[in-house]
Amino acid sequence: MKAIVGLTALAMLLTTVAAVADDPPHATCEVPAYLLATDNKLPKVAEAVKTDRKLDIMVIGSRSSTITAPDGTGFPGRMEASLRDKLPGVTVNVALQLQVKKTAEEVTKDIDQLLEGKKPTLVIWQTGTVDAMRSIDPDDFRTAVDEGVAAMQKAGADVVLINLQYTPRMETMISTTPYIDIMRVAAQQREVPLFDRFAIMHHWNETGSFDLFSAARGVDLAKRVHDCLGRALATFVIDAAQLKPAELRIQR
Amino acid sequence: MTSVTDHAAGAFTGHAASTDAPSAARAAPTQSVAITGAERELRLDLFRGLALWLIFVDHLPPNIFTWLTFRNYGFSDATEIFIFISGYTAAFVYGRAMRSRGFVVASARIFKRVWQIYVAHVFLFTIFLAEISYVATQFENPLYSEEMGILDFxxxxxxxxxxxxxxxxxxxxxxxxxxxxxxxLFLPLIIFLMQRKPDLTLGLSVLIYAVTWEFGLNLPAYPNGVWFFNPFAWQLLFVFGAWCALGGARRMAPLLSSRILLGLALAYLIAAFFVTLTWHLPQLGHIVPRVIEQWMYPINKTDLDVLRFVHFLAIAAVAVYFLPSGWPGLKSPWLRPMILCGQHSLEIFCIGVFLAFAGHFILAEVSSGGAGIHFIVSISGIVIMSAAAWVLSWYKRVAAKSGTDAKSADADADLAGGGS
Structure with a gap:
């Protein structure tokens, strides 16, 4: 008798486990509010949107700011689309300056050239990946990020920093933690918002939004991740600039 | 179980004197810090075992266990403990060898040990190479085409x-x-100097540390950058461990039992805890004044930041205060696995690194990294490490029994050092 009860209980337990496992992964890619919270503001973005109804953004990034697919599917393009959607009546332009295989120091060296004649209101700087891969001395990385952000601010732009991707497959190969820590501190010291791409992607992987371990060769997963990143980044920029899209609509 | 392993612990130092230890140590708690006699200091094994477990867990992808490792609650982490205790035990064991057998023989023994560690390192590198070669051929996700560039080497x-x-x-x-x-490699020199002028040697070590910070000394790495653990800076912990082993701990005993020091240490640990908290909960960022933030950051692990070193000292002071060497818990079967791991640190360290690789692999290939499988991987890793340590202890006990007396005495010195 006991054995039968025990077996039944076990069977029930197993079915529950199986049912849980069968649950389809969430198709959404929501980002919890705390991952998008920042104390640092984007006053120039707020002003440009409110007075000029215009927002020029330059994204400076390495390869992971893009995907090998038709233009506009990387997160900069998705952010542009999302911002246009969320900020009706505002002319949003996003220019992408790819700096493939360049460390933060190399980008910082060229920063004046990159910004020359462009006068973006906001510079979004995605960095750290190349430095982590080449294990650049953390001290040098810190100096480079700090000087780079300072140069962008000096050129009259607000700045947003984007850190590394969460790359579960490569965790035994790339040491990301020091670079992520440094970017957090650098952002805090220069008072610029940091878009924590690493934590956000990690969250998506944990909650099952995306399987970032996937060995799929197709570009589909990359497209979906970049779409979600682009939308989250748009929300992040709007929040950090303390814009209220509803108010903009009324003004129109 | 307890009695068997106790015997094993005694066998390492070649003396089965562990049975009467608790009462003796309780009677003289201030002496507890130093290993004065032949008694194996179980607390060192315990903490080194703990450090090995924590290093393993920290090398796995972050999971629930990671929150139990104390790098999340302060500045220093398991590496500090590992290096300090390694310095302590190595100096203790080879220091004795140097007294009894002379500088040349002891140095030869140390270099044999260095060779073993080197071979272990190369072995681990081979496993690593196998793993990433597999990833390089099997894995090609366009999302990560940039990061895959690391495999270019x-x-x-x-x-x-x-x-x-x-x-x-x-x-x-x-x-x-x-x-x-x-x-x-520098241990023969360290012991040689330490046995003559201990304080001067420690002073030299501090000087090298200071010079390192002043001039940014480090060893170059390939393809670029520098050593992640700067030997010029981290030698301070190692030499400090050696200094404690060769009499420093005994001299510090009155200081370590003082309540004022305990209070200072606890205050520092609590302050460090709150600072660390702001890393995980950025909303709390305002509790650390900006001036302190500017002065404090970055907390440099490569060059063993002073804040980290002091944090380690504080942990050590608190641990020594609350866990005197006669602490009965050391005989508890529950702590046995940790102690055993600490007694075979090189082997267990290597197994830990290997298991961390394997764990990554399992998490990537078998599952998509759910919390449940994460938990299982962490637990199994610790169980495997403990089981391996137990087998190693068993084997060494058997081997020591079957050898001649002279041989086993020699082997014992190696074994105890082998623990280092």
């Missing part, structure tokens, strides 16, 4: 492998053994 194995043999090319999580190799 596979295109020139000639350079890479030579650089690895020169300890200049070191994959992630394989930085501790090269540091250890360099530190051990």
């Amino acid at each position: 596979l295109k020139q194995p000639d350079v890479t492998i030579v650089q690895a043999l020169l300890l200049k090319f070191r994959p992630v999580n394989m930085d501790v053994l090269p540091l250890y190799i360099v530190l051990m």
